Amino acid sequence: MKVLKRYGALYVMMVPVIAYFLVFAYYPLVKGLQTSFQDYRLMGDRPYVGFANYSAVMHDSMFWDAMVNTLVIGGGILLFTFAAPLIIALSLNEVLRTWYKKLAQMVLYVPHLLSWVVVGGIWIFMLSPDSGLVNMILVHVFHRAPFNFLADSTWARWIMIWLATWKEMGYTCILFLAGIVSINPSLYEAARIDGATRWQQLIRVTLPQLGNTMKVVFLLNTLGILRIFDEVFVLRNPTIATKVDVLMMYTFQKGILDIKLGPASAASFFVLLLTLALTLVVRRVTRFDEV
Amino acid sequence: MSDRFERLGWKSKAFDTLNALFLFALMLTMIIPFINVVALSFSSGVASMQPEIILWPKAFSAEGYAIVWKSLDIWRPFMNSAIVTVIGTALHVLLSSLAGYVFIYPRLPGRRIMLTFVLITMMVPQEAIMIPLYVVNKDLHLINTLSALVLSGLVSGFSILLMRSFFLNVPYEMAESAKIDGAGEFRIFLTMYMRLAAAGLATVVLFEFVGRWNMFTAPVMFINDSMKYTLQVALKAMIIDTNSNSGTYMVTTNVRMAGIIISIIPLLAVYPFVQKYFMKGILLGASKE
Numbered sequence: 028m029k030v031l032k033r034y035g036a037l038y039v040m041m042v043p044v045i046a047y048f049l050v051f052a053y054y055p056l057v058k059g060l061q062t063s064f065q066d067y068r069l070m071g072d073r074p075y076v077g078f079a080n081y082s083a084v085m086h087d088s089m090f091w092d093a094m095v096n097t098l099v100i101g102g103g104i105l106l107f108t109f110a111a112p113l114i115i116a117l118s119l120n121e122v123l124r125t126w127y128k129k130l131a132q133m134v135l136y137v138p139h140l141l142s143w144v145v146v147g148g149i150w151i152f153m154l155s156p157d158s159g160l161v162n163m164i165l166v167h168v169f170h171r172a173p174f175n176f177l178a179d180s181t182w183a184r185w186i187m188i189w190l191a192t193w194k195e196m197g198y199t200c201i202l203f204l205a206g207i208v209s210i211n212p213s214l215y216e217a218a219r220i221d222g223a224t225r226w227q228q229l230i231r232v233t234l235p236q237l238g239n240t241m242k243v244v245f246l247l248n249t250l251g252i253l254r255i256f257d258e259v260f261v262l263r264n265p266t267i268a269t270k271v272d273v274l275m276m277y278t279f280q281k282g283i284l285d286i287k288l289g290p291a292s293a294a295s296f297f298v299l300l301l302t303l304a305l306t307l308v309v310r311r312v313t314r315f316d317e318v
Numbered sequence: 319m320s321d322r323f324e325r326l327g328w329k330s331k332a333f334d335t336l337n338a339l340f341l342f343a344l345m346l347t348m349i350i351p352f353i354n355v356v357a358l359s360f361s362s363g364v365a366s367m368q369p370e371i372i373l374w375p376k377a378f379s380a381e382g383y384a385i386v387w388k389s390l391d392i393w394r395p396f397m398n399s400a401i402v403t404v405i406g407t408a409l410h411v412l413l414s415s416l417a418g419y420v421f422i423y424p425r426l427p428g429r430r431i432m433l434t435f436v437l438i439t440m441m442v443p444q445e446a447i448m449i450p451l452y453v454v455n456k457d458l459h460l461i462n463t464l465s466a467l468v469l470s471g472l473v474s475g476f477s478i479l480l481m482r483s484f485f486l487n488v489p490y491e492m493a494e495s496a497k498i499d500g501a502g503e504f505r506i507f508l509t510m511y512m513r514l515a516a517a518g519l520a521t522v523v524l525f526e527f528v529g530r531w532n533m534f535t536a537p538v539m540f541i542n543d544s545m546k547y548t549l550q551v552a553l554k555a556m557i558i559d560t561n562s563n564s565g566t567y568m569v570t571t572n573v574r575m576a577g578i579i580i581s582i583i584p585l586l587a588v589y590p591f592v593q594k595y596f597m598k599g600i601l602l603g604a605s606k607e
Contacts, residue, residue, distance in 0.1 A: 034426055034427065036504060037419075037420045037426060037503055038420075040504075040507070041420050041432060044414075044416065044436070044473050044478070045435065047413070047469075048439050048473070050454065051454065051470075052447070055447045055453075056442060056447055058450040059447050059450035118337050118340055121333070121337050122334075122341065123334060127338065127341075130345075131341045131345055133593060134348050136593075137586075138348060140582075140586075140589060141532070141582060141585065142532035142550050142581075144534060144550045144553045144558065145581060145582055147554075148553065148554075148558055148577075152355075152358075152571070152574070152575075153354070158367065158571070160350070162369075193348075224330075225330055253446075254446075260538070261558060275445050278448065279448070279538075282452065283449075283452060288449055291449045292450065295446050295448070295450075298446045299447075302443060302446065
């Protein structure tokens with residue numbers, strides 16, 4: 028009673044938040060698990076069918092295509108959105124003029140603010156074979172034939188990876204920069220006294236000191252791998268679909284467009300389990316807990 | 319910092335120049351596409367279909383903007399997006415702040431359970447439960463309503479933790495003395511914490527504003543009535559889906575590009591003013607994961 032009187036208002040403050048999470052996070056989770064074991068029809072009864080949905084998904088070659096695409100594209104994005112921002116952050120850190128550093132940081136961050144529809148719209152146009160800027164450069168500067176990037180299945184995955192890197196590198200860069208700022212200046216001082224050049228300081232001091240930040244960034248990026256959706260949804264077209272349709276696209280297709288909620292839920296739970304597994308693996312490998 | 323570069327030899331200078339050029343080239347890959355889009359959007363319909371425009375419009379005209387706004391009625395999705403973004407952001411910030419405030423009390427009974435309850439929601443990506451979420455929205459008769467979009471991501475563990483870390487910087491003694499003077503929790507929350515953590519609020523408001531303005535998965539799933547389309551969905555139909563000849567108007571390149579510009583103006587307008595909060599927010603957010 029005393030507790031309620033003293034903290035009552037605080038519990039009241041939590042009520043809407045807890046209610047929201049119960050209805051829009053926990054309930055769907057349970058519901059999804061249930062649906063994945065049901066023959067889910069919009070009308071009538073919904074009999075339980077055991078693991079039939081799961082086995083249907085497992086025997087669907089489209090699912091495995093989606094899995095391969097997710098791992099290849101997601102893995103590519105993971106590597107590139109790790110390496111590119113790291114290089115940029117190191118480079119920014121070496122810039123002597125503050126205004127230039129600020130300007131570069133600000134400009135590089137802008138694409139992160141834009142939606143995938145906008146980024147996709149811009150690049151579909153930039154890469155288009157007849158009037159896109161990239162092809163104009165190819166034709167006029169390099170005297171090559173125009174190339175339809177987004178209709179070529181060998182290039183499609185690369186373009187997904189490359190555009191995601193272009194969009195997100197400024198964001199991740201900020202995390203690395205923060206890591207660099209927090210490095211103890213006396214380490215640089217000591218290195219200088221020992222006669223280290225700027226390059227040596229970069230390799231011997233900055234990089235090793237960034238270890239923890241790298242782990243955090245890597246973990247955060249790993250969690251994103253299986254969630255790729257907007258980019259593919261916006262940039263895909265029938266010619267390249269088999270090379271770029273990712274797991275979320277598969278779920279969307281099955282669940283929302285074909286209204287096969289059972290198999291779609293089963294596929295979602297694969298994704299969920301994979302996310303958990305990936306997290307555990309990365310935590311283990313990077314020894315995240317020791318940070 | 320500056321003494322680090324005191325004795326700049328020629329090698330160091332060459333390194334600086336190369337470094338600056340590298341960043342400049344990178345910036346160009348960001349800037350040129352935008353200039354190209356702007357130039358195209360201000361060209362006439364015929365000119366914008368020719369492969370000649372790079373940095374400057376040809377046959378200058380604002381017809382692209384007129385067509386996209388009036389004839390293609392992009393103002394309707396624009397308003398839908400504005401409504402969802404403003405209401406959604408306001409509610410998101412309010413609810414996340416309330417919860418963030420609750421979590422600054424270290425001795426609150428049940429705090430651990432509630433915190434775990436919130437943290438678990440952060441582990442489950444929204445995308446992984448999108449099918450059951452669709453069913454929940456359907457059962458609540460929210461499909462094809464803007465309410466579904468306001469409710470999508472109405473509160474998030476990330477914002478709660480972010481607000482909490484801003485609130486923790488507010489001196490506890492102030493709340494203590496206010497309480498002795500007889501102020502209730504709600505009053506302390508509203509008049510002291512919300513005001514003193516204004517910088518934090520700005521950060522969360524911005525994250526949420528940008529996120530909601532750009533929201534795509536939820537409207538694609540929950541909305542199929544074209545009157546309720548949000549800007550991003552309408553834009554996709556207009557600029558990306560091929561052979562999109564909307565009604566009698568052929569969607570020429572200048573129209574598409576004008577659509578892009580209209581959709582990013584709200585974002586670009588606020589970004590320079592709040593950039594510093596933004597950076598702070600990203601850092602706090604990352605370190606509190």
